[in-house]
Amino acid sequence: MKKLLTTILSLGVAASAALAAEPAITAVKVANVNDAAAWSKAKFQTITLYPQTAIEFNDKKANELTANAKAKKAEVAALHDGKNIALMVKWADKTRDLQQCTSSDNYSDGFAVQFAGATKKAQPLPYIGMGSNGRPVVVHLQKATPKVYEPNGNKNVAYQINRQQTGVFGKELADFDAKVASLANTDYEKVFVGEGFRTLTEIKDGSAKSNATMTFSPAGWNATLVRPLKDAYVNLNGTVPVSVAVWDGSKMGRNGLKNLSAWVAINLEGQKANAAMVSELTTDPKGDAAKGKEAAMMNGCNGCHQVEATDPKSFMGPALTNVGGYSTAAYLRESILNPSAVVVPGYNRNAHANTPWYNIENGKRVSTMTDYSFLDKETVDNIVAYLKSLKAEVE
Ligand code: HEC
Structure with missing residues (x-):
């Protein structure tokens, strides 16, 4: 083992x-x-x-x-x-x-x-x-x-009292600060x-x-x-x-x-x-990224996605410019073969006004992305290898 x-x-x-x-x-x-x-x-x-x-x-x-x-x-x-x-x-x-x-x-x-x-x-x-x-x-x-004085004890600093808004001065302020320090979260x-x-x-x-x-x-x-x-x-x-x-x-x-x-x-x-x-x-996926890039173009992925960072922004689907950095190969494969398995959350109606990312069918979100389960295994492997290569360089 x-x-x-x-x-x-x-x-x-x-x-x-x-x-x-x-x-x-x-x-x-x-x-x-x-x-x-x-x-x-x-x-x-x-x-x-x-x-x-x-x-x-x-x-x-x-x-x-x-x-x-x-x-x-x-x-x-x-x-x-x-x-x-x-x-x-x-x-x-x-x-x-x-x-x-x-x-x-x-x-x-x-x-x-x-x-x-x-x-x-x-x-x-x-x-x-x-x-x-x-x-x-x-x-x-x-x-x-x-250090913030947060009076409710629930760690919700959105409701803190802040020093500038207390309207107290001199010794009062010093006392207030001491109280804040003693209660500070x-x-x-x-x-x-x-x-x-x-x-x-x-x-x-x-x-x-x-x-x-x-x-x-x-x-x-x-x-x-x-x-x-x-x-x-x-x-x-x-x-x-x-x-x-x-x-x-x-x-x-x-x-x-x-x-x-x-x-x-x-x-x-x-x-x-x-x-x-x-x-x-x-382990990195086995496919051929260069062939995967060709296949992605041929299958119109860039019609809906900004694929490489240098491509113009396409506001239909999510940008794929860094998808290879934070996604597993298994996830990318699933995205191609069964788009509705995970519908990318956080859809922003304002930015992607042309087409919604999903429709609701029987109470479930169904992706509007084309289902590519017709692609042969080798092509999918190649596209996955290509997608894995999409990521920003390190600063
Ligand atoms: C008709 C438009 C359309 C086409 C064509 C399309 N997609 Fe998508 N894609 C979407 C939409 C919309 C989403 C977001 C909803 C979802 O998660 O399914 C998405 C999501 C994805 C995701 C998940 C992104 C993330 O941030 O997790 C990947 C990966 C992806 N697509 C890859 C591809 C690839 C590869 C192709 C070409 C083989 C392709 N898409 C073609 C519309 C499209």
């Missing part, structure tokens, strides 16, 4: 030169993941986070700031102690943007870690953008926050469960325990997340598929305006890895 895995892993590394699938990360077994010294054992791996460009935003300024967004590198390491898993994510960011409530177009830096939930059988993995129907995810979201940490964009609900009943931190230095952010291996939402064992997202507040990043990794495999040291999952996430 070990030998097989090593072979798969080294194949993954060899192939990474061509299309750069992410190699698996080892969650090193330690005595206690909450012991800061345990991180000295961690093995960092570089992963790439691609700008999520599928959906056009209704914000002109933000669209301009992110128009030519590049991919970002992040260093990721994991630990586990049999009870909890801990992740550390480091990425470069020049500015420390905090969640403020003084203006409405101020956005914070942040990070999220997504776990595939309730997956007894791992495949098919949930849609990377917050899950999909029948394929749930759990998302841990952390934003960079200053310095944390914006939330956990969501969802089966797709609109279904995302915050878990508030304490059944999802986790702890996330973000520390800034001139090199950028260093973020950690600790959560149980097993709770009401996930049962992580063997190989854990994880996806990481980061937001850059200085680029007005929020919601879908972010950089997102593909599903990355984390192998829990000392447990039997899921060889099929590791292989799916670390």
Whole structure:
């Protein structure tokens, strides 16, 4: 078993030169993941986070700031102690943007870690953008926050009281600041469960325990997340598929305006890895990308999609310019053969006014994309290899 895995892993590394699938990360077994010294054992791996460009935003300024967004590198390491898993994510960011409530177009830096939930059988993995129907995810979201006085105790900093609006001066203000400091909630940490964009609900009943931190230095952010291996939402064992997202507040990043990794495999040291999952996430598809490009043109994909970043924007379907960066080959194959299996969420009526992305039939969303299940296997393999090559360069 070990030998097989090593072979798969080294194949993954060899192939990474061509299309750069992410190699698996080892969650090193330690005595206690909450012991800061345990991180000295961690093995960092570089992963790439691609700008999520599928959906056009209704914000002109933000669209301009992110128009030519590049991919970002992040260093990721994991630990586990049999009870909890801990992740550390480091990425470069020049500015420390905090969640403020003084203006409405101020956005914070942040990070999220997504776990595939309730997956007894791992495949098919949930849609990377917050899950999909029948394929749930759990998302841990952390934003960079200053000290804010948040009177309701529910961590909802949208309703904080801020110093500038209190109308108090001198000693009164000093007293107020002291009170704020004593009550301050310095944390914006939330956990969501969802089966797709609109279904995302915050878990508030304490059944999802986790702890996330973000520390800034001139090199950028260093973020950690600790959560149980097993709770009401996930049962992580063997190989854990994880996806990481980061937001850059200085680029007005929020919601879908972010950089997102593909599903990355984390192998829990000392447990039997899921060889099929590791292989799916670390090996590049076999097809011929150049032939795939021809086939994509011949089959009119670019009639509805902006395919390469240099193509004019087509506002019918989602832009595919980074789809290869954050999608698995299995997902891309499914998108071609069975478009309705996952209907890309977040359809923006304003940006894609010409044609909706789906119709409702019997209460279900049915994709308006052409069904290409008539294509032969080789052509599909080639198109998948081509789609996997679509991604922004690293900044
Ligand atoms: C008639 C217009 C149309 C054509 C032609 C078309 N698509 Fe699509 N495609 C869509 C729409 C609309 C969606 C969004 C709804 C959905 O998820 O099915 C979509 C979604 C996708 C997605 C998922 C994107 C994401 O962000 O996850 C992929 C991948 C994709 N198409 C690939 C292709 C390929 C490859 C071809 C050509 C073989 C193609 N499409 C041809 C309209 C089209």
